Amino acid sequence: MGVLTRVIAGLALCALPLSTWAQCGGGFNAFKSGLAAEATTRGIAKDTANAFLSGVQQDPKVLRADRAQGVFQRPFIDFSRRLISQNRIDAGRANARKYNSIFDQIEQRYGVDRHVLLAFWAFETDYGAFQGDFNTANALVTLAHDCRRPELFRPQVFATMELFAQGGFDPRRTTGAWAGEIGMVQMLPQDILINGVDGDGDGAVRLKTSVPDALMSGGKMLQHLGWRAGEPWLQEVTVPAQMDWSLSGLGTVMTAQDWQERGVRARSGSLSNLPASLILPQGHKGPAFLAYPNFNVYFEWNQSFTYVLTAAYFATRLDGAQIYDAGKPDTGLDGAAMKRLQSKLQARGHNVGKIDGILGAGTRAAVQAEQKRLGLPADAWPTPALLNKL
Structure with missing residues (x-):
């Protein structure tokens, strides 16, 4: 998807107060000079910062992409049907077989279910086929200069300089999504610094070209964000015709027994004996799901509710779940x-x-x-x- 709504884990190198330098706006060259000056106080060599920034240019296409996210206005049923196709399901299952040994290692080492990673891999880049063609350095500096969310993007610029210093980034040639994510599962520079894994043993972390590197790095990142091994994340349920609907939503967490007492039932199998929230993405007449603790980790990857629910549901489909019952939800709003x-x-x-x-x-x-x-x-x-x- 290439949409930056991710919550970024902090790094020690990003601990200086935001007020030290002008954080956004003004002349672009003057802004770059401020970045270079701040970089040296963060332990980045002056020559490294200057070499990184020397050819960086403002990219108006990045700003247009940042302001054109209308797809997230779609309700869950429309959005999920748009993203989930039989081709994506078939390709996901084929990739699960092809990289079975890699997924075995990920599940053993990081405890992340293969279907969860497959779903992200599918939605982020169509299993690596479309990784974005925006110059990453230009994109991150452009978004740091823009005054919408400098507190998110400015630290990413310095993280990218660190990758450059380590030889893992080319500011002229590295490309990715408009918001700075790189590789098959679209990881931001800070995430790569923390969670990048050399999965194929060639001595480098290559998230754009190496499937083992990309998948293992994604697995490590999900573990770092709090994924709980061996636990479910989402389960489709049926709900009674009448109940206290104000109990629905992520703000209410109850046990399976509590939900069963209120008439909630698993559509197939049985409810997990874990705390859970009842999610009704299009109201009580539409699809219904129980979200378990691992579901919350999805919001550390992406903060769009519709995207998160669709990705979590798609992972259950890849794992063999049936197509959800769409019900007959009340008409929504455009x-x-x-x-x-x-x-x-x-x-x-x-x-x-x-x-x-x-x-x-x-x-x-x-x-x-x-x-x-x-x-x-x-x-x-x-x-x-x-x-x-x-």
Whole structure:
């Protein structure tokens, strides 16, 4: 997907306060000079910083890509059907067989289920086929200079300089996604520094060309982010016609027995004896899932709720789960109506973040609170009825 919503683990080399240098904006060359000066205080050789930055250019295509993420306005059913195809399933299972020994090592060493990595590999780059053609150095410096999220991208620039100093990055030739992710599973420079693995034993970490390197690095990163070995991450369930829908959402965690007492049942097999949250991505009349602790790790990889749920569900499909029951969800809101709803929610004091027409975690929580206040089914699915009542 190449969409930077990932939460980045901090590094000691990124510990200086943000106020030390101008953090964004201004003339691009002056901004690069500030990066070079700061790099030397972080232990990066002056010649290394200057060589890295000498040919870096601002890339307006990166900024356009950063502002054009309309795909995330799609509801779960549309989004998941768009991303999951029989070809991707077949290719995933073929890759599972082809790299069986690599996945065996990953599961033994890092405890990450192969189907989880296969799903990320599929969605991020179509199993390595489309890794992005943006110059990574240009992209990261452009986004650090832009004032939307400099606190995320500026540290990535210095991490990339570290990779350059180690011989693992070419600022002129290394390419990837518009937001700076590199390789088959799209890892950011800080992640590569922390979790890069030489999986094929050739003495280098090559995430663009080596499948063992890419998959093992992805497995190590998921372990680093908190993946729990041998545990499920998502399970489709059925829900009763009536229950307290305000219990749905990631904010409520209960045991399998608690959910069973409320009429929630596994669609196949049995519920896992783990804490879980009930997820209703399109309300109580649509698909339903229980999310186990490992599901939360997905948000450390990507913070889009729809993307995370689709990736987690696709991993269960690759593992043999049946196609989810889409049900008959109530009609939702298009992008323009969702923005109107977010504005109304914000006016009522709810923190919905940016007014962007995307049904993210903040908007879901606000919708659920207003549904409960208004006596509507509090399932966090915004409908025209809710918008009209507001």
